[in-house]
Amino acid sequence: MGKTLAEKVWEAHIVRKGENGAPDLLYIDLHLCHEVTSPQAFEGLRLAGRPVRRPDLTMATEDHNTPTLDIDLPIADLTSRTQIQTLRNNAEEFGVRIHSLGDADQGIVHQVGPQLGLTMPGMTVVCGDSHTSTHGAFGGLAFGIGTSEVEHVLATQTLPLQPFKTMAINVVGDLPPGSTSKDIILAIIAKIGTGGGAGYVLEYRGAAIEKLSMEARMTICNMSIEAGARAGMIAPDQTTFDYVEGRPHAPQGEDWDAAVEYWRTLHTDDDAVFDVEVELRAGDLEPFITWGTNPGQGLPISASIPVPETIADENERVAAERAIEYMGLVPGQPLREIKVDTVFMGSCTNGRIEDLRSIAKVIQGKHKHDDVRVLVVPASARVRLQAEAEGLDQIFLDFGAEWRNAGCSMCLGMNPDQLAPGERSASTSNRNFEGRQGKGGRTHLVSPLVAAATAIRGTLSSLSDLDLPVGTDLTTFDGTPLAPLDPNVLVQV
Amino acid sequence: MDKFTTHTGIGVPLRRGNVDTDQIIPAVYLKRVTRTGFEDALFAAWRGDPSFILNQDAYKAGSVLVAGPDFGTGSSREHAVWALKDYGFKVVLASRFADIFRGNSGKQGLVAGLVEQEDVELLWKLLEATPGLEVTVDLVNRTVTAGEATVPFQIDDYTRWRLIEGLDDIGLTLQHEAEITAFEATREAWRPKTLPARTLPKIDIEAARSSS
Numbered sequence: 001m002g003k004t005l006a007e008k009v010w011e012a013h014i015v016r017k018g019e020n021g022a023p024d025l026l027y028i029d030l031h032l033c034h035e036v037t038s039p040q041a042f043e044g045l046r047l048a049g050r051p052v053r054r055p056d057l058t059m060a061t062e063d064h065n066t067p068t069l070d071i072d073l074p075i076a077d078l079t080s081r082t083q084i085q086t087l088r089n090n091a092e093e094f095g096v097r098i099h100s101l102g103d104a105d106q107g108i109v110h111q112v113g114p115q116l117g118l119t120m121p122g123m124t125v126v127c128g129d130s131h132t133s134t135h136g137a138f139g140g141l142a143f144g145i146g147t148s149e150v151e152h153v154l155a156t157q158t159l160p161l162q163p164f165k166t167m168a169i170n171v172v173g174d175l176p177p178g179s180t181s182k183d184i185i186l187a188i189i190a191k192i193g194t195g196g197g198a199g200y201v202l203e204y205r206g207a208a209i210e211k212l213s214m215e216a217r218m219t220i221c222n223m224s225i226e227a228g229a230r231a232g233m234i235a236p237d238q239t240t241f242d243y244v245e246g247r248p249h250a251p252q253g254e255d256w257d258a259a260v261e262y263w264r265t266l267h268t269d270d271d272a273v274f275d276v277e278v279e280l281r282a283g284d285l286e287p288f289i290t291w292g293t294n295p296g297q298g299l300p301i302s303a304s305i306p307v308p309e310t311i312a313d314e315n316e317r318v319a320a321e322r323a324i325e326y327m328g329l330v331p332g333q334p335l336r337e338i339k340v341d342t343v344f345m346g347s348c349t350n351g352r353i354e355d356l357r358s359i360a361k362v363i364q365g366k367h368k369h370d371d372v373r374v375l376v377v378p379a380s381a382r383v384r385l386q387a388e389a390e391g392l393d394q395i396f397l398d399f400g401a402e403w404r405n406a407g408c409s410m411c412l413g414m415n416p417d418q419l420a421p422g423e424r425s426a427s428t429s430n431r432n433f434e435g436r437q438g439k440g441g442r443t444h445l446v447s448p449l450v451a452a453a454t455a456i457r458g459t460l461s462s463l464s465d466l467d468l469p470v471g472t473d474l475t476t477f478d479g480t481p482l483a484p485l486d487p488n489v490l491v492q493v
Numbered sequence: 494m495d496k497f498t499t500h501t502g503i504g505v506p507l508r509r510g511n512v513d514t515d516q517i518i519p520a521v522y523l524k525r526v527t528r529t530g531f532e533d534a535l536f537a538a539w540r541g542d543p544s545f546i547l548n549q550d551a552y553k554a555g556s557v558l559v560a561g562p563d564f565g566t567g568s569s570r571e572h573a574v575w576a577l578k579d580y581g582f583k584v585v586l587a588s589r590f591a592d593i594f595r596g597n598s599g600k601q602g603l604v605a606g607l608v609e610q611e612d613v614e615l616l617w618k619l620l621e622a623t624p625g626l627e628v629t630v631d632l633v634n635r636t637v638t639a640g641e642a643t644v645p646f647q648i649d650d651y652t653r654w655r656l657i658e659g660l661d662d663i664g665l666t667l668q669h670e671a672e673i674t675a676f677e678a679t680r681e682a683w684r685p686k687t688l689p690a691r692t693l694p695k696i697d698i699e700a701a702r703s704s705s
Binding site: 015016018020021022023025027029030036037039040043044048050053055056057058059064065068069070071072073077079080082083086097102103104105106116117118120123128129130132143144145146147148149151152155156157158160162194195198199225226228229230248249250251255256258259262294315319322381382384385402403404405412413414431433434435436439 | 538592597600650663669680691694698
């Protein structure tokens, strides 16, 4: 019987096969670290007198706590400052490469890896961060780990891992204009639930996926964890190779040829069998918006807030009642009538250059709604530079948005970028949990295009609500490849 | 890690599903660089509500949490496990756990036991009918006993063995160091190394200003 993509990558990394129910010991190709989940791991090494086994397969950057304003001044929050300083000290003590605040390669760790060409097909990538699933878009196994596992990887460059099950998510048809890869993944999570992927590695397949750019694919794999999955992955193809080629750490010459030859074998065999298959039709997919307090509570934008009394399952009904109360909504209220206070454009889900370009295309020449605050936070400093080289920053500033420095920012509000109690956001990020963006804050997860339209109108909106000129080309908004991050543009800055 | 065979303590019925890690410990508490002292952060947002279960005297000293399905979803923060442990919890029971949370629990000696949802409902009723009721979690036989009722729970064999023996994962892995070294010799040349660092040209980043 043939093998799935996930099984191929797994088997290529087995250091030692587990016996009698023990897990397999897998080799880790790349370990990314940030300041929040690593201090206790380094402390563990220090106490045990252990070195980092492979500093040359490890990299750190600062993202969760970093301010997005005044980054050249000392960080005002003392605990944040201490945590970042601790990472810097640990990196120096253990010989780990670090990209600190102010460095052009500082930024959200899941953007920095791919942008440096460190993330490639067929790799195992881990990080003490659940959105590590992002890197699976390149056709590798990438997953978030806890701090004990961070310490384990630092000490051994391996992880003992229990076997997984495989789930194929077949996304058939073509995305309509105005819908994006974010809408695909929100629809998938709504379909299978926040626990639907538990124990599985998801493989996204089908015509709609194959047409997506690398960055749009990253958005999908990024949110695999919101369906509870161990990891999400997409088979590498020419789109993948084109994205990787020429980046700082991409292989060169013969190494490149050997790599591509191997990468071309990384696809699920025709006769392989998945444990579960799920189908999603992209052809009539409307923009998706979450209304509740978990990412599975999402609906197409034309829908209304659910009426709990009509929900048969008791747990779901209670959850819906709680969510509606927390979110300050009314059962039956159309989503499009919900007014927002803040629009957040950023995060490891949708803070990349293509996201910023697509938003800029919608808002160009317009001004934001007076009642809305708009925060734009590029995923990395390099993305910010690229956007500035293309003049996008001026489009955002003219629109009335705040153009910030890079980091996780309001996705989880560990830095000063937070919602006030009761404040409502439309956010291109990945989690709408209670209090995630600030205590009492209310989050609606949306695509970059919905964020753009919402910032213009002040209520949850899609492109179809805008008076776009007749003949406006919306096809470039559907996630089809835009120009890749071009290193030459940056050199000319 | 301490060895775990059985534990008896007050059961706490948490009638909520999808308890995500942002609820278990909000991100603002993640800035600490220590591994202990997170007890005040556990369920921080909910503990402001006087009716919250852990604010009720009978349940305050609880050590066995019985929660709804999909416990521990969301972020990979091991702080969620530390906060539960620091508060005094030794066991969490639910019909479904998020994978990363369950993995983190196993590393830290917190038993995350899978109980059928109908048994969760039974435990909830018993624990609500007699607030402060003690339950016994037997890891050897994989059972939970509350009053007259005994229900089974699942935990994978390997994690169970490690918890019972109190074994440290890193130590176990380093017994196979020769195999790791042998594997490293077979890695292909194209696989990237982070050192020496290669980047695009260094460019100064202009700071966005709070005044603008």
